[in-house]
Every structure is written in C-alpha cells, then in structure tokens.
Amino acid sequence: MRSKIVAGNWKMNKNLSESIALTREIITNVAGKLAADVRVIIAPTFVSLSDVSKIVKDTNVEVAAQNMHFAENGAFTGEISANMLQDIGISTVILGHSERRAYFGETDELLVKKVNTALKNQLEIIFCFGEELADRKSENYFTIVENQLKNALFHLSEKEWNGIILAYEPVWAIGTGETASPEQAQEMHAFIRKIVAEKYGDNLANSISILYGGSVKPTNAQEIFSKPDVDGGLIGGAALKAEDFTAIIKAI
C-alpha cells in the first residue's frame, strides 16, 4: 500500500548504547503524532537490531536491517540471513544501497538473489537504486535507472510487489550535501512510476511508495516531499540526530 515513509539509514554509525538512546528519543518525539498513512522506519547496524527491535515494540516506529545475505544459511563468514532478521522481529530490509554496490561489489545479479530470498522470507524490501554523477552529466540517467529496476525487480509477480518500497538515490547526492532539486526528484519519480506502470499497470504503479534519498535535511525535506510522486525519504546523515530526523518526519 502506498504510504508516506521516512526511513533513517544509520549506516556504520552508533554503537549499541548510542542506538538505544537515539531510538528512545525518536520514539518520544513521534509518539501519538504520526498520521495514519505515515510510517517511520529506522535502520541501525546489525549489532543493535535486536535491542532496538524490542524497544520499538508497541510504538509507531519500525526497524529495518541495512543488508542481508541471499543464502538461507551456511558457510558465509560474517553474513546475516533473512531468517535471523525475522527471528528478532525485523520485517524490513534495505537492499541495493549504492554503498553496497560501490564498496562491496553488489551487482544486479546478486541483488536478484537477495530480493528473492527476502521476499521468500516475508521481508519487505526498501530497494535502493540511482545513477552516478557521470551518468547524470552524460544524460543517460533515465536508462541507467530503468535498467537497475528492470534487472533487479521486473521478474517479480504483481503480488510480490506488495513487499517492495523503492528508494531513488542519485549517488551524486548521497552524503555530499548536494541534493537533487525537487524538480529533478519529481521528474525521476514520475519516470519510475511510468516504467512500473508500463510493466504492471497503473494500479500497481500508483500503490508503490517511491522514496527520495540523498542529502535530505530539515531545511529541504518539505519542498522535496511536496512533489506528487515523492512519497518520503531515505535519510542518512540527518537521521543520526533525533532533532533533525524528527523535523524531517514533521515535513511529511
């Protein structure tokens, strides 16, 4: 179902006690204040997931993992499976983040396996994709984005798309302080909805939440979120301070 979503990707920040403190602050700030169609999701590191998921129980804050392995289990030193996430009460996982693609060699082929395993284990996916600066400059960014989506997600059935949240994150805007303009975000989000509609029909395309990510801050969130095809944001740096994250939630 299309909802408005503000998700905080904490990346490799905050140890356990810091994660607990930040979670508590966020819970306090949003308690009783979210509209029915707004979801708030936080994604701490694996080390903090279990504790944080217990703390958010019975609140209006949800927790996601930042990654998982595609195998159900086995000899994959250092990795975490979908079942392990499920077992500690996690129902959402971020996949395909540009940092995973750039620093850990995640390809479309690998992401297909992760997507399939996540859905098989009833995990909802926040699927990240977006073009790099060179693509934006060479003006083939629509093709890049279209291929990322088609390669990783267009084998899914209509029903499986119930478990997909899209997060368009132009790589040149992540952690750089440079945000896509609201018009650039809207242009791409409308394009994404169009290619999903071409494959799956208008109903499905209109029911998908498409988040924007890349240097969203309290000062620019409202303008970006006001665009008709922008259903919220995936927030990195500004998700690490309860005050900023809460201000971004207010903007939606």
Ligand code: PGA
């Ligand atoms: P940023 O990160 O908000 O720090 O740019 C966004 C993201 O990587 O999801």
